[in-house]
Amino acid sequence: MQEVLICKHGDIEDGTVRIVRVNEYDIGIIRQGGRYYAYRNRCPHQGGPACEGVRMPGVYDDIDENGLFHGQKFDEDDIHIVCPWHGYEFHLSDGTNVCDPKLRLRKFDVIERDGNVYVSA
Amino acid sequence: MSNAEAAPIPDFRDMATERFDTSMHLANAARQADERGYEDFLIVDVDSHHYENEASAEIAEFIDNPILRHEVKYQGISRKGITTGFGQYQELGGRVTRYPLRKSEHVPETPHRDITLMRRWMDAMGVDIACMFPTPLLNLGLVPRVDLEVELADAYNRWLCETILQEDSRLKSMLYLPFNDPEACLKTIEKYGDHKGVIGFMVTSTRYRGVYDNAYAKTYRALEERNLPLGFHTGLGGQEPGLSTCNRFLTLHALGFAWHNMLHLSNWVINGLPERFPKLKTLWIEAGLAWIPFVMQRLDNEYMMRPSDAPLLKKKPSDYMRDMFYTSQPMEMVNNSKALELTFEMIDAPNQLLYSSDYPHWDMDLPSTIYDLPFLDQAAKRNILGGNAQRLFNLEPILAEHKLAKQAAKRQAAPG
Ligand code: FES
Numbered sequence: 001m002q003e004v005l006i007c008k009h010g011d012i013e014d015g016t017v018r019i020v021r022v023n024e025y026d027i028g029i030i031r032q033g034g035r036y037y038a039y040r041n042r043c044p045h046q047g048g049p050a051c052e053g054v055r056m057p058g059v060y061d062d063i064d065e066n067g068l069f070h071g072q073k074f075d076e077d078d079i080h081i082v083c084p085w086h087g088y089e090f091h092l093s094d095g096t097n098v099c100d101p102k103l104r105l106r107k108f109d110v111i112e113r114d115g116n117v118y119v120s121a
Numbered sequence: 122m123s124n125a126e127a128a129p130i131p132d133f134r135d136m137a138t139e140r141f142d143t144s145m146h147l148a149n150a151a152r153q154a155d156e157r158g159y160e161d162f163l164i165v166d167v168d169s170h171h172y173e174n175e176a177s178a179e180i181a182e183f184i185d186n187p188i189l190r191h192e193v194k195y196q197g198i199s200r201k202g203i204t205t206g207f208g209q210y211q212e213l214g215g216r217v218t219r220y221p222l223r224k225s226e227h228v229p230e231t232p233h234r235d236i237t238l239m240r241r242w243m244d245a246m247g248v249d250i251a252c253m254f255p256t257p258l259l260n261l262g263l264v265p266r267v268d269l270e271v272e273l274a275d276a277y278n279r280w281l282c283e284t285i286l287q288e289d290s291r292l293k294s295m296l297y298l299p300f301n302d303p304e305a306c307l308k309t310i311e312k313y314g315d316h317k318g319v320i321g322f323m324v325t326s327t328r329y330r331g332v333y334d335n336a337y338a339k340t341y342r343a344l345e346e347r348n349l350p351l352g353f354h355t356g357l358g359g360q361e362p363g364l365s366t367c368n369r370f371l372t373l374h375a376l377g378f379a380w381h382n383m384l385h386l387s388n389w390v391i392n393g394l395p396e397r398f399p400k401l402k403t404l405w406i407e408a409g410l411a412w413i414p415f416v417m418q419r420l421d422n423e424y425m426m427r428p429s430d431a432p433l434l435k436k437k438p439s440d441y442m443r444d445m446f447y448t449s450q451p452m453e454m455v456n457n458s459k460a461l462e463l464t465f466e467m468i469d470a471p472n473q474l475l476y477s478s479d480y481p482h483w484d485m486d487l488p489s490t491i492y493d494l495p496f497l498d499q500a501a502k503r504n505i506l507g508g509n510a511q512r513l514f515n516l517e518p519i520l521a522e523h524k525l526a527k528q529a530a531k532r533q534a535a536p537g
Pocket residue numbers: 043044045046047048049050083084085086087088
């Protein structure tokens with residue numbers, strides 16, 4: 001593992017992603033809600049560029065205690081990384097797939113230090 | 122101070138400003154093609170799509186009837202928006218980014234935009250030859266105006282032949298048959314059957330005509346005589362009363378795409394069409410594979426009890442189905458490897474299955490979905506990815522230019 005400088009803090013605007021080649025990996029550096037996340041830009045489904053798509057809140061069916069359906073809602077506390085090839089969704093927080101936690105995007109540690117952003121890869 | 126801190130900021134791609142480009146979108150597919158050495162063999166994609174609605178104004182010029190030409194010019198080939206039809210949100214609210222972004226892709230002025238876009242994705246995936254189908258026109262069989270189906274199908278077919286197929290030998294199509302007018306089907310075959318790039322004809326499966334109707338005998342005979350396969354391209358079909366209860370695209374797509382091909386294939390077999398037109402090859406397109414063992418089992422079981430319903434059959438329905446051809450996509454492959462392997466065995470996949478991507482649609486499959494299957498040997502993989510299609514359509518095996526260049530580079534690098 002080696003720390004690799006990615007950018008200066010603030011270079012990546014909130015809500016956007018930068019794709020960087022680090023060693024043999026394409027890594028998506030995502031800045032969302034003021035935090036940085038780094039995932040390998042390869043989807044466990046068919047190998048798509050998972051980090052190049054959109055981030056969107058998860059969707060849930062709002063069902064009350066009587067089993068009544070009250071529409072679909074966004075869960076703003078659970079942002080998903082959506083792979084642009086077919087739409088597989090992964091929790092931004094840890095990279096696990098929302099349908100099958102055995103599938104995951106490879107996660108890399110992000111270190112913020114002295115105004116710089118590093119990835120450990 | 123660590124080494125890293127002294128390092129320059131590495132090159133990067135900023136997704137907020139990067140323009141959509143098919144080759145970039147599929148860069149990981151190109152890597153897969155490299156890693157698997159696709160340059161060594163032919164890959165034919167038997168079901169891919171373009172968006173003919175983007176060329177509505179061009180196609181309108183090919184419509185003879187001035188009233189219909191005016192209508193197409195005025196309102197285009199398809200309409201969009203949340204109130205449109207059943208289940209029209211396959212782009213997943215923008216999650217599958219190539220849908221909203223494709224219109225912004227830059228292409229050179231020549232060749233035609235569709236040729237450039239087709240070549241970009243084909244080259245990225247390692248596909249040499251692609252059979253292209255329309256997108257919104259797959260619903261044309263549901264339009265109650267039969268004259269519109271006939272006129273628009275003819276304009277589309279002529280536009281496709283003259284503008285696209287004529288220009289690029291790697292692009293093929295099975296042309297649209299206006300199935301609501303049997304006589305027009307025959308005329309379509311006579312008019313376009315010999316055109317460059319036409320490798321068969323296609324019936325859109327979302328429609329309400331029985332395939333066994335005597336009115337189609339001349340059409341089937343004409344195809345048989347020309348050795349041109351007949352493909353049934355399925356679709357959503359949310360207008361079906363039962364399917365119209367599907368309030369989620371997922372349900373409608375999972376059931377509808379299988380249903381329409383199940384319906385026509387079952388009618389085809391039980392009415393003895395394989396006996397009446399024994400040399401006519403049929404191809405079932407874009408319904409995936411999981412439905413095929415289901416139908417085989419259902420039809421065989423009932424046939425044994427009711428032979429008088431299918432007196433033309435000389436073997437079991439599943440035996441006829443094993444003589445038919447199927448495209449692979451969308452191949453069901455989530456935690457079902459045993460079922461998939463059995464399905465391949467039941468349909469004689471090494472000889473009857475044809476790889477298809479369905480690109481650029483949301484559920485597209487890369488060639489690696491076939492190439493990486495652990496239960497196939499190399500010969501079977503190559504057959505499914507290209508060899509079977511080459512034989513079925515009598516294709517000249519044209520390899521992509523970049524594959525030929527790679528082959529040459531490999532030869533040069535080889536010792537001795
Ligand atoms: S490759 Fe990511 S969703 Fe299919």
